[in-house]
Amino acid sequence: MSFQILLASARGMCAGVYRAINTVESALKKYGKERVYVLHEVVHNAHVVADLRALGAHFVDDLSEVPEGSVLIFSAHGVSCEVENKARELKFTIIDATCPVVTGIHRKMNLASKKGQEVVVIGHPGHQEVIGTIGQYQGDKSKVHVIVTEDDVKSLDIDGDNAFFATQTTLSVDETRRTVQALKARYPNIQGPRQDDTCNATQERQNAVRDLANQCDIVIIAGSKNSSNSNRLREVAISQNTKAYLIDDSSQFDKNWLIGVNKVGLTAGASAPGYVIDDIINYLKEQGATEVITVGPQAHDRVFPLPKEI
Ligand code: SF4
Known part of the structure; x- marks a missing residue:
């Protein structure tokens, strides 16, 4: 079995995800690992959460789980005013990693x-x-x-x-x-954004996966099952009548997906770390991939400054 890998240029971590991860890493360095708590998964990716947990970050789903005097980080997805106010009442040191x-x-x-x-x-x-x-x-x-x-x-x-x-x-x-x-x-008089609030990173990664799906027999998306943007990438590929699979890493790859395949498209959701793509490429090379061709335009990702508390 031999096949090519077509790798989307516009893929993987976006500016908001980089900022959120850097925020947690910097908070751990600044405040020490005993004190740093993150409300919800900082971004929806199993590897990212496991890596940060290994560095010492505590992930919780409710403020009641956060000890007095802790540093509390809000995830990239943002929180309600109620949660924000309650966290202030409890006098945590708050660091807001909500994507700008x-x-x-x-x-x-x-x-x-x-x-x-x-x-x-x-x-x-x-x-x-x-x-x-x-x-x-x-x-x-x-x-x-x-x-x-x-x-x-x-x-x-x-x-x-x-x-x-x-x-x-x-x-x-x-x-x-x-x-x-x-x-x-x-409702012709409804107010709102000119088009919608889907961000540039979302749009560029979806355009890229659509092109990929049109050139490939299957598309692999690196990302977690609870990642909204990764699921949408899979749906866009499927909408082009191409089989698409969302996997955290190569351990979830099913070799049967490669039967009769000449071109495998590969991309990653906005919360997936780059090393997962390397892991999947290495695995595919072991299965008979002969070359990796990067396709499509680069993403135009911005750089967001870290929260001022860091
Ligand atoms: S996908 Fe868009 S909104 Fe979400 S974190 Fe990335 S840049 Fe921000």
């Missing part, structure tokens, strides 16, 4: 609540980012509506002349465009 793109959406949600606007959030209910975004609306929560698809728009009954919309940053760009179009068609 998400913080920008939080500011707009805050403003919408001050204006008393109804808000439509396009995103997956239960995802940490969506929970944080909704929780930035301070006021009558019945004015906040979470939807995902264009069909969901039909179920809305809002005052479209005093309404605002926001989206999760890591959604399917195509599906979100359709949902926003349907929303604007039903």
Whole structure:
């Protein structure tokens, strides 16, 4: 069996993920490992969390698990005002690793609540980012509506002349465009971003995986099952009628996927570390990969400064 690997140039960790990981690493150096707690997985990747845990970081899902006097880091997905206020009351040293793109959406949600606007959030209910975004609306929560698809728009009954919309940053760009179009068609005066809030990193990685899927027999996405952006990459590849698999690393690879395959596409979600790609490439070379060809344009990732407390 011999085949080529086509590796997407625009892949892997984005600026917000680098910032969040660097924040935890720097906090461990500055404050010592006994004191550093992270609320929720700092980014949705099993390897990243395991690596930071090995360095000494404590991951918790509730403030009640954080001891007095601790340094508390908010994950890249952001938190609600309620959590923020409670953490301040408990007098933790707070370091906010929320991605600045998400913080920008939080500011707009805050403003919408001050204006008393109804808000439509396009995103997956239960995802940490969506929970944080909704929780930035301070006021009558019945004015906040979470939807995902264009069909969901039909179920809305809002005052479209005093309404605002926001989206999760890591959604399917195509599906979100359709949902926003349907929303604007039903409520032409609704305010919000010109297009949506999917970030540049999300858009570029989805464009890259679409191109990859059109050139390959299968596509492998390095990322964890609870990673929103990684799941969307898999869906985009499948939408091009190409089989696609989301794996944390080579240990989850099934050799049967390679039967009859000439070209394997390879990319990584925005939270997956680069060494996982190296691990998968090495594994594929052992299985008969003859060359690795990097394809598509580079990502135009920004660099976000670390939080001022670091
Ligand atoms: S995917 Fe986008 S919003 Fe999410 S952390 Fe990366 S840059 Fe920020």
